[in-house]
């Protein structure tokens with residue numbers, strides 16, 4: 001079953017999270033628990049650099065526990081008055097696109113903690129890469145205090161409305177427990193990519209249309225063609 005078994009070696013996890021702390025103490029606490037759990041398992045942190053908000057909580061925790069921290073920050077965001085002091089190793093990049101590419105290539109998996117537009121944008125980019133098959137790395141939501149319940153309901157709505165394939169729901173792993181979420185990332189097995197699925201469906205449809213010779217066969221073939229092109 002896609003998204004369930006297999007094994008992914010996680011040397012580094014990229015954590016997307018708020019540049020703000022949020023207004024519940026549970027968010028910062030979860031960042032600390034996640035940081036400790038990663039370090040305990042010798043998994044390094046890749047993040048957006050700086051020390052503001054939850055980004056600061058997790059990076060300072062990992063660094064304080066003796067773990068590896070890699071911050072990737074655009075030149076414009078680097079000043080201390082914008083993003084605070086970074087800990088660990090820092091890579092300076094020119095812009096946000098370069099940053100996301102560098103963060104994604106340095107990591108073997110991704111976790112989104114509570115955050116705002118920046119977190120969502122980073123998360124949705126890797127989900128899209130995964131869906132299309134440009135990337136095959138596990139992605140999880142650390143769903144603290146039900147923060148991501150709304151997003152998960154939205155995904156179900158998009159599936160019902162025919163915009164997301166049901167098989168792609170498993171791209172977004174989720175748990176409220178950091179240790180359990182890392183276990184899920186490690187066990188992840190990618191679903192077939194949309195590109196390979198579409199090519200396979202098109203091949204089947206072509207083969208069937210070549211078998212359609214008489215008008216009677218045509219209507220049966222048309223039905224099968226339609227079935228193959230409905231979302232699965």
Ligand SMILES: C/C(=C\CNc1ncnc2c1ncn2[C@@H]1O[C@H](COP(=O)(O)O)[C@@H](O)[C@H]1O)CO
Nearest residue numbers: 016017018019020048050083115116117118119
């Ligand atoms: C706007 C504020 C601080 C700006 N400082 C940032 N420093 C480093 N990285 C940032 C910063 N702001 C956003 N990011 C990136 O986006 C994600 C967080 O954005 P969100 O909108 O808070 O979710 C994070 O993963 C970074 O990569 C003061 O709030």
